[in-house]
Amino acid sequence: MNNNITRRDWLNKSATVLGSSFVGAIAGFNPLLGNTKGSTVVNTPIRMMFNENPYGPSQVARKAMRKAFSESNLYSMRYAKAEFKILMAKLNGVTPEHIAVGFGSGEILKKAALMNGIDKGELISPALTFETINRFAKTMKSNVKRIPMDNKIGIDLDRTAESVGSRTKLIYLCNPNNPTGSIMGTDQLESFCKTMSKKSIVFVDEAYHEYVTDPNYRSMINLVKKGHNVMVSRTASKVHGLAGLRVGFAITTPEIAKRLESYLTDSLNVIGLRAAIASYQDERFQAHSVEQNNRAKKIVTNHLDNKGIEYLDSQTNFIFIKTGMNIAEFQPAMEKNGVIVGRPFPPYNKWCRLSMAKPEEMENFNTGMDRVLG
Numbered sequence: 001m002n003n004n005i006t007r008r009d010w011l012n013k014s015a016t017v018l019g020s021s022f023v024g025a026i027a028g029f030n031p032l033l034g035n036t037k038g039s040t041v042v043n044t045p046i047r048m049m050f051n052e053n054p055y056g057p058s059q060v061a062r063k064a065m066r067k068a069f070s071e072s073n074l075y076s077m078r079y080a081k082a083e084f085k086i087l088m089a090k091l092n093g094v095t096p097e098h099i100a101v102g103f104g105s106g107e108i109l110k111k112a113a114l115m116n117g118i119d120k121g122e123l124i125s126p127a128l129t130f131e132t133i134n135r136f137a138k139t140m141k142s143n144v145k146r147i148p149m150d151n152k153i154g155i156d157l158d159r160t161a162e163s164v165g166s167r168t169k170l171i172y173l174c175n176p177n178n179p180t181g182s183i184m185g186t187d188q189l190e191s192f193c194k195t196m197s198k199k200s201i202v203f204v205d206e207a208y209h210e211y212v213t214d215p216n217y218r219s220m221i222n223l224v225k226k227g228h229n230v231m232v233s234r235t236a237s238k239v240h241g242l243a244g245l246r247v248g249f250a251i252t253t254p255e256i257a258k259r260l261e262s263y264l265t266d267s268l269n270v271i272g273l274r275a276a277i278a279s280y281q282d283e284r285f286q287a288h289s290v291e292q293n294n295r296a297k298k299i300v301t302n303h304l305d306n307k308g309i310e311y312l313d314s315q316t317n318f319i320f321i322k323t324g325m326n327i328a329e330f331q332p333a334m335e336k337n338g339v340i341v342g343r344p345f346p347p348y349n350k351w352c353r354l355s356m357a358k359p360e361e362m363e364n365f366n367t368g369m370d371r372v373l374g
Contacts, residue, residue, distance in 0.1 A: 064275050160192070213315065
């Protein structure tokens with residue numbers, strides 16, 4: 001070993017190589033080398049399928065993670081979790097009692113479904129949205145009532161309101177929505193939440209909140225502050241680039257937060273929490289991530305406009321594009337052109353959810369799409 005290399009540098013390098021070599025080994029795919037099946041090694045396709053931050057964690061967050069190694073032998077997660085709660089409360093103008101911290105916002109979604117199932121409640125959800133809460137609700141044997149999208153593939157709040165009944169105990173709304181990237185009209189959503197929260201918990205998933213540029217957009221956290229029966233979820237997975245470390249949280253009434261936390265598994269780790277605490281205070285990195293994301297989107301939307309290809313207005317780090325080709329055919333064709341795109345979202349099987357990579361990489365998608373669609 002080179003004597004000039006520090007122990008920390010060696011550990012960081014070793015962890016990176018080991019982790020990258022291990023992932024996908026069973027499938028014959030090495031992220032460092034590409035597809036290793038057979039005798040030919042090909043370049044790694046660009047990831048445009050999981051709505052990840054292509055820049056990874058900020059340098060501030062990385063520094064916090066390295067520092068956290070020194071306490072990884074301690075049961076210090078509870079203290080880091082308390083610090084994270086205090087910070088989230090301060091940033092969002094609530095008290096720590098309004099905050100529930102989960103193993104990613106996915107755990108918040110699942111435990112909300114668990115709570116609803118214990119109450120033998122019905123869940124109402126859009127027909128096209130993020131599916132985690134719906135899948136978990138079904139494991140709880142809950143009735144999940146799916147509301148069709150409107151004619152612009154938007155969430156139909158009027159029809160949702162009409163569907164609320166005596167058994168409804170949870171209404172799920174993703175804003176901006178995934179996979180469409182669209183937001184609901186703020187005034188209409190706020191009015192909906194005020195009215196429906198008298199009958200049911202209204203869960204507003206704001207995983208992509210930081211990416212929104214529409215000046216008319218407002219978070220529903222203000223309704224929580226006023227005591228409405230509303231739950232808002234957020235995540236460090238997207239703009240903060242911490243998807244693999246799993247840190248998410250809910251902002252809701254102290255009563256709901258307390259009950260929700262009683263179901264959470266406490267699977268948090270101190271490195272993820274320390275990274276999130278640092279990243280949420282790193283406004284420069286957040287702004288950089290959003291700026292680069294918007295540049296990447298512009299490269300694609302300009303090309304789509306020139307080609308006359310339909311897409312939905314996106315307030316996120318992905319775009320929902322009407323390719324006119326079944327996604328089961330479009331996916332493998334794009335992978336042959338060096339790009340991995342999103343999974344199917346039935347019944348919109350001729351649409352593609354495209355996650356943003358770095359701006360300089362988006363031309364690869366444009367070129368590949370031209371080859372595939374002609």
